[in-house]
Amino acid sequence: xxxxxxxxxxxxxxxxxxxxxxxxxxxxxxxxxxxxxxxxxxxxxxxxxxxxxxxxxxxxxxxxxxxxxxxxxxxxxxxxxxxxxxxxxxxxxxxxxxxxxxxxxxxxxxxxxxxxxxxxxxxxxxxxxxxxxxxxxxxxxxxxxxxxxxxxxxxxxxxxxxxxxxxxxxxxxxxxxxxxxxxxxxxxxxxxxxxxxxxxxxxxxxxxxxxxxxxxxxxxxxxxxxxxxxxxxxxxxxxxxxxxxxxxxxxxxxxxxxxxxxxxxx
Amino acid sequence: xxxxxxxxxxxxxxxxxxxxxxxxxxxxxxxxxxxxxxxxxxxxxxxxxxxxxxxxxxxxxxxxxxxxxxxxxxxxxxxxxxxxxxxxxxxxxxxxxxxxxxxxxxxxxxxxxxxxxxxxxxxxxxxxxxxxxxxxxxxxxxxxxxxxxxxxxxxxxxxxxxxxxxxxxxxxxxxxxxxxxxxxxxxxxxxxxxxxxxxxxxxxxxxxxxx
Numbered sequence: 001x002x003x004x005x006x007x008x009x010x011x012x013x014x015x016x017x018x019x020x021x022x023x024x025x026x027x028x029x030x031x032x033x034x035x036x037x038x039x040x041x042x043x044x045x046x047x048x049x050x051x052x053x054x055x056x057x058x059x060x061x062x063x064x065x066x067x068x069x070x071x072x073x074x075x076x077x078x079x080x081x082x083x084x085x086x087x088x089x090x091x092x093x094x095x096x097x098x099x100x101x102x103x104x105x106x107x108x109x110x111x112x113x114x115x116x117x118x119x120x121x122x123x124x125x126x127x128x129x130x131x132x133x134x135x136x137x138x139x140x141x142x143x144x145x146x147x148x149x150x151x152x153x154x155x156x157x158x159x160x161x162x163x164x165x166x167x168x169x170x171x172x173x174x175x176x177x178x179x180x181x182x183x184x185x186x187x188x189x190x191x192x193x194x195x196x197x198x199x200x201x202x203x204x205x206x207x208x209x210x211x212x213x214x215x216x217x218x219x220x221x222x223x224x225x226x227x228x229x230x231x232x233x234x235x236x237x238x239x240x241x242x243x244x245x246x247x248x249x250x251x252x253x254x255x256x257x258x259x260x261x262x263x264x265x266x
Numbered sequence: 267x268x269x270x271x272x273x274x275x276x277x278x279x280x281x282x283x284x285x286x287x288x289x290x291x292x293x294x295x296x297x298x299x300x301x302x303x304x305x306x307x308x309x310x311x312x313x314x315x316x317x318x319x320x321x322x323x324x325x326x327x328x329x330x331x332x333x334x335x336x337x338x339x340x341x342x343x344x345x346x347x348x349x350x351x352x353x354x355x356x357x358x359x360x361x362x363x364x365x366x367x368x369x370x371x372x373x374x375x376x377x378x379x380x381x382x383x384x385x386x387x388x389x390x391x392x393x394x395x396x397x398x399x400x401x402x403x404x405x406x407x408x409x410x411x412x413x414x415x416x417x418x419x420x421x422x423x424x425x426x427x428x429x430x431x432x433x434x435x436x437x438x439x440x441x442x443x444x445x446x447x448x449x450x451x452x453x454x455x456x457x458x459x460x461x462x463x464x465x466x467x468x469x470x471x472x473x474x475x476x477x
Contacts, residue, residue: 015475016464020421020436023414026321028313029331033306036338043339 187227187235190247194263196221200237204228204253219250219261226253290354298345309338312355315438316362322433323366325422333369337362352447359440359448363430370426413474420470424463431456432463 187205191198195214198205207225210217221227229235229251250261288307296304316337320330340361341348348357421429434445446456468475 012468012475013461013464016467016471017436019417019471019474020432020467021439023322023417023437024410025314026318026327026330028317028334032313032317032331032335033309036309036335036342037302037306039335039339040342043343 185241187230187239187241190230190241191216191227194219194221194247196227198227200235202236202238204234204236207252215263219263221250221252221261222254224254227251228253228258291350294345294348294350294354297342305342308341308354312358313338316358319359319433319438320362320366322418322421322437323363323426323430324369325418329369333362333365336365340365353444356444356447359434359438359444360450363434363448366430367426417471417474420467423470424466428459428463428466431459432467435460436464 186200188198188200191205191207194216195211196207196216197209197211198207200206203226205227207216207221207223207227209223210221227235227250230247231249232251233239233241248263250263252259252261290308290311293304293308293311297308313334317330317334320333320337321327324330324333337358341358344361348354421433424432431445431449431451434440434448435442440448442453442456442460445451445460446453449456451459
């Protein structure tokens with residue numbers, strides 16, 4: 001076997017082997033055996049276990065114990081119900097003191113504190129409950145029972161009107177009377193921009209011609225139409241506009257019928 | 267420093283009494299039964315080759331001695347798990363090799379943590395190696411010591427996976443089969459790594475080779 005192995009090695013390999021073999025052998029120091037036995041005595045198996053096994057056990061058992069303690073802690077505090085001994089007392093006191101249910105938190109100014117909870121807060125909470133019961137956005141069947149599903153609009157008042165921030169109501173539109181109609185731009189000039197030639201009178205502007213491929217022609221304005229309003233602002237020979245005018249819709253009268261035409265800018 | 271290999275050769279046998287040869291397995295069996303003298307004999311038989319093997323691998327005598335002692339401690343506590351189907355020499359070298367590799371990993375971690383370690387590569391193949399100074403020295407002993415130092419440094423620059431089989435084969439003079447068993451590698455892989463290691467050493471030690 002040794003001979004076969006040596007056959008496998010080239011002469012250069014033999015040189016390396018010879019060189020490595022020529023190195024001095026290192027010896028163990030004196031007292032080596034005694035120190036080994038000392039180490040064996042100091043590392044003797046505790047409790048009959050191998051030390052490595054003990055360390056391995058600790059490596060896994062310590063995190064496991066921590067997780068178990070944490071789990072027990074969470075379960076205990078999640079399962080712990082609130083102290084209900086005081087809850088009936090608070091409600092009873094509220095009923096006795098206030099009588100009928102207040103309509104809104106704003107009208108109930110009673111602030112008598114009962115067991116740390118003010119009656120104002122209780123009234124507000126109860127009022128919110130009542131509001132939820134009458135919320136118009138809630139899904140209900142014909143009997144008024146909740147059917148579940150869907151979402152409820154929280155921005156509604158008990159009366160059903162939507163609630164918006166103060167000063168903002170998107171439903172309010174400018175009335176023609178409040179429109180800024182006093183200016184230097186005549187309605188006929190606006191219509192001319194749209195490719196509509198017109199003659200304005202006290203009832204509106206009568207279309208006398210429509211330029212081909214203009215905005216007016218694409219919107220279907222025809223000669224003979226009577227333009228009564230631009231964006232709901234009534235126009236006549238006396239109306240003029242100021243500033244920028246946002247022209248989107250024309251109201252015209254064609255053969256006695258009022259038609260609303262939406263302009264296409266492209 | 268020089269030691270006659272016949273004193274501790276890895277033949278696994280010793281003469282405890284005139285005309286009687288005690289094998290490693292007999293000593294292990296006696297140590298299992300609580301005979302500390304038998305385990306002491308095991309230590310005496312293998313302390314030098316194991317220390318030499320670890321020293322050549324780690325290139326650090328103190329660390330080699332410490333790991334050699336730890337090797338015997340591990341053997342002692344694992345006596346019950348030892349199976350006699352393997353040669354004891356293979357078994358104890360495997361433990362020593364595993365400890366040495368673990369030590370190298372610790373060093374690597376330490377070098378990563380240290381500031382200078384940031385600029386070192388993973389493998390030790392890039393470690394600084396001083397080429398041999400071939401100028402004649404006045405004293406033969408000094409020359410031998412210097413040559414040993416250069417060879418040891420050259421071995422130390424080999425990657426561990428090449429260094430260990432080379433030491434087992436060419437320094438400790440184990441057979442290819444034994445090296446493969448100790449390192450738990452295939453025979454072909456073992457031979458390939460040893461051959462590769464020799465090629466690397468040949469480049470580094472060209473000044474000490476005849477051809």
